[in-house]
Amino acid sequence: MLPNAVEEDAAGSPSAPPSGVVGGMSFLDRFLPLWIGAAMAAGLLLGRSVSGLDDALDAIKVGEVSLPIALGLLFMMYPVLAKVRYDKLGSVTGDKRLLVSSIVLNWVLGPALMFALAWIFLPDHPEYRTGLIIVGLARCIAMVIIWNDLACGDREAAAVLVAINSVFQVIAFAALGWFYLEVLPSWLGLDTSALDVSAWDIGKSVLIFLGVPLLAGYLTRRFGERAKGRTWYEERFLPRIGPVALYGLLFTIVILFALQGDTITSQPGDVARIALPLLVYFALMWGGSFALGRGIGLPYDRSATLAFTAAGNNFELAIAVAIGVFGVTSGQALAGVVGPLIEVPVLVALVYVSLWGRKFFRPRTATPASER
Template sequence: MTSAEPTVTSPQGTGPAGDGSIVRKLSTLDRYLAVWILLAMGIGLGLGRLIPGMNDALARIEIGGISLPIAFGLLVMMYPVLAKVRYDRLDRVTGDRRLLVSSLVINWIVGPAVMFALAWIFLPDLPEYRTGLIVVGLARCIAMVIIWNDLACGDREAAAVLVALNSVFQVLAFGLLGWFYLDLLPRLLHLGDGQGLDVSVWHIALNVVIFLGIPLLAGFLTRHLGEQKMSRADYEAKFLPRIGPWALYGLLFTIVILFALQGRTITSQPLDVARIALPLLVYFAIMFFGTFLLGKGLGLAYDRTTTLAFTAAGNNFELAIAVAIATFGVTSGQALSGVVGPLIEVPVLIGLVHVALAWRRKFTAGAVTTAP
């Protein structure tokens, strides 16, 4: 949560106090976050629909296929959260093999396979939308998952490690998995001729550097220099509360820009959006709840189970949209599937934040957070 959140010492480490206490102490921004997100989505859709040429003007503000307004919003969103990370504790996460292996298997074996299956089950007659959904399933989340995890009181250090780990695999595996799921596997299963995915490894690497590398480096340097200039206690008690709200400001700004870019497309094809939305809803439910149960079954405590679940359920919508547009065209059905991704993901995952918090009390006090 934000810096206003109280902390208490528990058998699971330093963490948030009871849910009721948190709600009473939250700021207005935090308490009604779901409302602000829905309003941001509505404002973005309205701006994109009502202002002629706005989406085209925003789309032109880009470098190397990266939207600068969206990049700005994501950087503002991620920086305060990454400045809160205790980088001296990362070794406790890297030693947890259950967590690391589970994350890699879920993200790079289970996730793409689930999306492939759902795309064919729900969209057998719509190959463009189906391909777009498969691309969304290949783009593992490296940005918004940071803030969903923080809102759900997950393990910040674990989130930083898992996001970095999956980002490396994203650079290495995205193109290969695209060929496998869009070309080779459909041929092997006699589902059709398949489609290629023309995506540059360097483009994916640039995406990772911008949306993870820059805020991660900024967060690390801020904490390192901040603790040198002031004590750790002062850094966490005085500095972090000042920058904390900017994470949510950045999130809301990003949502407005994202939906303004695609407002006309989304509102002009409501039935197509509904067809694409259904498999996405099933996907998020399977990935989140399945992973949450897996983490609990492995004996992980609430904070790491939550981190594992959100890193599994989230997707890198910016990369998916950029790849779909670059490969199939801005007006393609594949691009529309990429756009519908965050339309569904944002409200669903903010709802899952509340689900996760409600489940927190079900975890035993003796669960281990740091032992591998």
Template structure:
């Protein structure tokens, strides 16, 4: 039976629009919300927001089967392709699109680059299942990306925001992203949920068994990511009530390069894999892992480094707004390409 997108995931774009509208409404009719947010902060960290962001990251990291790593690492060819797509082509493509479309708006540009550096660890499982990809391999890639991000995200932010623009003579953005701030954000918003997710899986599987964990526990915690994301969006947009007329234009400015990124990354990934004679099920897993992004991490880092009311954080929110409808269409395209190029292949 062909898997279907769950109700909450299917209408994610609608829920995000509603959360944005509710947040803007709260901020517009209650201008004191900004002062209230400040009273719930310790230094630059807003406590409710930090809790929401950590909860947002916990479910996808608790779902990952880290025991798959040793087995999947043996497939050197497919592993190499995936690493190249995720950690070289993807970040470079998003960087180029950010420069082309947003060079005159450095805050938007940085927000887009932060998205490009975060590799997908959540919705990719959904897209992979819908496209009839290899679930075990998709889970492996999620595990690999999760671990890789903890050690590489801070360095990549420094490289693509501080180093490369200066080297190319594009250093007039006046953007300074301290690596120490990014590292702290990654350790808090990815390190904490990674550790809790890993330990939760290890101890619960040991006590209750893998069958109970996958059938009972995972479905129970899965909606937490969406609820936490929507909570974050409401809070962020409640601080934007006075700029309501600018929001549609900002959404459009970010949506265009994101759509181009998703489409180009999918085609590049799919046909590189096809040329390398990668079977369709692994091709789908690699392609959707490379195409999707870790918006949760991008939002968390942007809020921590630039502030909850920053343009960079706003750009992160636009990511899932655009990703869901585009990736649904790319799932249908993937199934079409499967019939066209892999029809005679026996899995």
């Protein structure tokens, strides 16, 4: 994918300007925004034209987990996680600036900012407002790895931050939902809306959507390298499975948009009202995090990782919670589905902004060949 499209010199600086990135991309990656837009359109068309499709898709479950969405996520996540050099993770956990910044951005500033924007832009729509707050609480664990990979971010750092967010979601999602939907509005004299969802339901979703592909990716690299060596694994095996991530992404987008296709196309005004605070949120979170990374001295790859993991949200989990608690046709579920409608094209655009911004960072020092 894109990280392999731009080679770096010995000092770690790009050997070609961002304008040369597109020319080095594969055909699939070069037109990624087009494929994503087509997937959104296909999902909306299916949801609008096929009567009862949303109910049929919602009924295909294993327990409370949507099987089509789970399959799409598994295929999307596995190739990306199989690329991670797990033997280098210690160098990430030792970067306290990165870890502390990510935790504060994801679990203090992110939810608080979404709460504020939801009340500012949707004071008269409690269902949409609640849905947006749930999106703000669902921190990135899935598609952000793809955006980070495309932006030439630090893959190992992204894996660690995703793992941290996963643990936090298992432990804190229900408590934070109660705080932001009931306690804080009450303190501020605002209307309250309770969120009743167990930590086990959240944990089960995280284990399925992240745990399974993470384990598969780790085992594939470990045994693949042991059997064939790192050169074969990274130069022969990974290029073969790489496109599967894009296919999984597009399939997941089609399914998510088919679930709410009729509502989205019949209520464009409501969709626009939900979209506006999301646009502000992504701009502030990504831009502020990217600038923070540079300000505290992080190199480009880790600044990009910090920015994308702070701005991205786990909309799959947000949609699952909204549907499970409020129903598939609820306003809360609609707000969750509008999330990727805005997030996907915005973060794809920010990939290009991020690559352009590499010139404002100092290059890394050369890495000894023995450590590569």
